[in-house]
Amino acid sequence: MTLTGKQSRHLRSLGHHLDALVQIGKGGLTDGIAQAVDQALTDHELVKVRLATESPADRDESAEELAKALKAEVAQVLGHTILLYRRHPSEPKINLPK
Numbered sequence: 001m002t003l004t005g006k007q008s009r010h011l012r013s014l015g016h017h018l019d020a021l022v023q024i025g026k027g028g029l030t031d032g033i034a035q036a037v038d039q040a041l042t043d044h045e046l047v048k049v050r051l052a053t054e055s056p057a058d059r060d061e062s063a064e065e066l067a068k069a070l071k072a073e074v075a076q077v078l079g080h081t082i083l084l085y086r087r088h089p090s091e092p093k094i095n096l097p098k
Contacts, residue, residue, distance in 0.1 A: 001073065001087075002073070003073050003075065003085070003096075006097050006098075007096045007097060008075050008076070010096060010097055011046060011075035011076070011083065011085050011094070011096075012075055012076050012083065014046055014094065015046055015048060015075060015076065015083045018046065018047075018048045018083075019048065020048040020049060020050035020081060021036075021040045021044070021047050021048060021049070022036045022037050022040060022047065022049045022050070023049070023050045023051075023052055024049065024050070024051045024052060024055045024057055024062060025052045025054065025055055026052065026054040026055060026056065028055060028056050028057045029057050029062050029065060029066070034066065034069055034070065037049060037066055037070060037084065038070050041070060041072055041084060041085075041086040042086075042088070044093075045085060045086060045087060045088050045092065045093050045094050046075070046083070046084070046085050046094060047083070047084050047085075048081055048082070048083055048084075049062075049066065049081070049082040049083075049084060050080055050081055050082075051080045051081070051082070052080070053080070059077055059080065059082065060077055062082065063077045063082040063084070066082070066084060067084060070084070070086060071086060072084045072085060072086035073085045073086065
């Protein structure tokens with residue numbers, strides 16, 4: 001599923017007030033980070049991931065890698081923050097516009 005512009009804007013507006021639930025530190029993108037983001041996406045559908053300043057990971061590469069590995073969509077990459085979305089398979093909380 002690819003997000004439309006309208007859907008991305010909607011998710012960005014919902015994500016504006018969220019706090020980052022996962023932080024990528026100096027160890028970069030690890031399996032533990034991916035598991036934490038996966039669990040957060042299952043619980044919340046929309047998750048902010050923060051890249052620490054000492055993180056060796058590139059923000060755009062990290063966003064794409066996480067999205068691909070977790071079957072999620074990148075709603076936004078802004079500064080050191082990545083906003084990811086994955087619809088809950090059985091009980092979706094977020095209704096996306098058409």
